Amino acid sequence: METLAIVAICAFFAAALTVPAGFGLSTMLTPLVLLLMPPHEAVAVIAIVHGAHNAVKCYSMWDCIDLNAFRHYGIYLVIGSILGAVLQNQVTQEPLLILIGIFLVILPILTLSEKWTGYSIPEANDRVGGFGSGFMGGLSGHQGALRAMFLTRRLQDKMAYAATASILALCVDLSRIPVYLIFRNDEIIEHTQITIILVLSAIIGVKVGKKWLKKLKSEFINRGVMVGIVVSGFFYIAKGTGSI
Numbered sequence: 557m558e559t560l561a562i563v564a565i566c567a568f569f570a571a572a573l574t575v576p577a578g579f580g581l582s583t584m585l586t587p588l589v590l591l592l593m594p595p596h597e598a599v600a601v602i603a604i605v606h607g608a609h610n611a612v613k614c615y616s617m618w619d620c621i622d623l624n625a626f627r628h629y630g631i632y633l634v635i636g637s638i639l640g641a642v643l644q645n646q647v648t649q650e651p652l653l654i655l656i657g658i659f660l661v662i663l664p665i666l667t668l669s670e671k672w673t674g675y676s677i678p679e680a681n682d683r684v685g686g687f688g689s690g691f692m693g694g695l696s697g698h699q700g701a702l703r704a705m706f707l708t709r710r711l712q713d714k715m716a717y718a719a720t721a722s723i724l725a726l727c728v729d730l731s732r733i734p735v736y737l738i739f740r741n742d743e744i745i746e747h748t749q750i751t752i753i754l755v756l757s758a759i760i761g762v763k764v765g766k767k768w769l770k771k772l773k774s775e776f777i778n779r780g781v782m783v784g785i786v787v788s789g790f791f792y793i794a795k796g797t798g799s800i
Contacts, residue, residue, distance in 0.1 A: 560750060563588045564757045571609050571761025574700075575718060581606055581758070582697040583660065583785050590795070592750060595649045597743045599697045600736035601751050604744075606697065607729030609758040613722035616762065620719035622711055629707075630727050632686035633693075637728040640694025641735035647695075653796030656696040660789030686724075693728040694735070700725060 563585075570584040582602050589598040614621070644652070685706040693699025703724060711717040737744060744751075 559591055560753065563592065563750075564753050567605065567754045567757035568761040568764075571758040572765035574609075575613060575762060575765025581609055582700070583788050585754070586656075586697060587788055587791050589750075589754075593747055595652055596645065596740060597747060599644060600733070600740055600744050601747050601754070602697050603729055603733050603736060604751050605754045605758050607726060607733060608755040609762060610722045610726040610729060612759050612762045613719070614726055617715065617719035617722065620713075620715040621723055622716050622720045625707065625710055625720050626723055629683070629686035629703075629724055632683045633690035633699075633703075633724055633727050634731045636687040636690025636692075637694040637699075637731040638690075638735060640691040640696075641732035642694075644695045645736070645739040650796045650798075652696070653792045656698060657789045657792030657794075657796060659692060659696065660698060660785050660792065662789075689724075690728050690731075693725075694732040699728050 566588050567585055570581050574581045574584075585602050585605065586598060589602055592598075593601065647655070685702060689699045689703040692702055700721070703721065707717060707721055707724070711720055
C-alpha cells in the first residue's frame with residue numbers, strides 16, 4: 557500500500573510536468589509501475605493511464621489543436637501503434653526491457669546532436685517519424701520523445717504543440733489498448749484498482765500542468781524530462797540484463 561501511494565503521488569507530478577513538455581509520462585511512470593507488476597502488464601496499465609491523461613488534455617486545450625498536423629501524422633501513428641502493440645506481446649520480458657532502455661538512451665543523444673550540428677529532420681521524413689513514434693508507443697509505451705523531435709519543428713507555439721501532441725498521443729493509446737486487452741485481458745483486469753488510482757492522479761495532474769504550461773519555459777521542462785528519459789533507459793537496461 558505504501559508503494560502504491562508513492563507511485564500515485566509520482567503519477568500526479570509526472571502528469572503535471574508532461575503537460576508543458578508534451579511527452580514523458582510513460583517514461584517517468586514505467587520504472588515505478590514495474591515495482592508493482594511485470595513489464596508487459598506495466599506497459600498495458602500505463603497505456604490506460606496515458607490515454608486518460610491525454611483525453612483530459614485534449615478536452616482542456618481543444619481550441620489550440622493544430623488539425624493540419626493531426627491529419628498529417630495521425631494515420632501513420634495508428635498503423636505503427638497497432639503493429640508495435642502486436643509485437644509487444646510476442647517479445648519476452650528481458651529483451652523488451654533492454655530494447656526500451658537502449659531506445660531511451662539513444663534518443664536524447666540524437667536530439668542533442670541535432671542542436672550541435674544544426675541538422676533538422678526534413679518535412680518528407682515526418683511520416684516516417686510518425687510511424688516510428690506510434691510503433692515505439694505500441695511496443696513499449698514510449699512514443700512522445702520521438703514524436704517531439706518532428707512535431708516541435710512544425711509547431712512553434714507552445715500551446716498548439718502541447719494540445720496537438722496530446723491528441724496524437726491519444727490516437728496511439730486508443731489503437732494500442734484494445735490490442736493489449738486481446739492478449740492480456742485477465743492480467744490487466746487484476747490490476748484494476750492500481751489503474752484507477754493512477755488514472756485519477758494523472759487527471760488531477762493535468763489541471764496543475766496546464767497552469768505550469770502558461771508560467772514555465774518549455775525548454776526548461778524538456779531538459780528535465782530528457783534527463784529522466786536517459787536515467788530510465790539505463791534502469792531498463794540494467795533490469796533486463798539482471799544487473800539489478
